[in-house]
Amino acid sequence: MLREHDLDHVFGDLTRDSSGLATMSLAGTSQRIDVRFGPGYRAAVIYAPKGRDFICFEPMAGITDAMNLAQRGLYKELQHVPPGGSWQEHFSIRPSGF
Numbered sequence: 222m223l224r225e226h227d228l229d230h231v232f233g234d235l236t237r238d239s240s241g242l243a244t245m246s247l248a249g250t251s252q253r254i255d256v257r258f259g260p261g262y263r264a265a266v267i268y269a270p271k272g273r274d275f276i277c278f279e280p281m282a283g284i285t286d287a288m289n290l291a292q293r294g295l296y297k298e299l300q301h302v303p304p305g306g307s308w309q310e311h312f313s314i315r316p317s318g319f
Contacts, residue, residue, distance in 0.1 A: 227271035261310035
């Protein structure tokens with residue numbers, strides 16, 4: 222049961238389909254929520270504090286502390302936007318069984 226766990230975790234090695242999308246899912250007795258992250262989202266945080274009735278899926282463009290880790294040579298996937306440039310990405314939420 223989810224409410225028995227205290228989650229605040231970063232997932233940085235997301236498995237992707239042939240379109241580059243990553244999917245994270247949460248399933249209950251009959252309900253399910255699928256969250257799909259576009260290819261520009263390199264990581265996701267899952268937050269669900271123990272004893273509470275909610276969960277958060279947070280898409281992230283990089284892992285926590287990505288800039289400092291990249292500067293030290295420990296993170297190779299740091300994205301950047303050049304001056305005058307832009308960055309755009311998407312995610313979707315698909316509930317079922319409600």
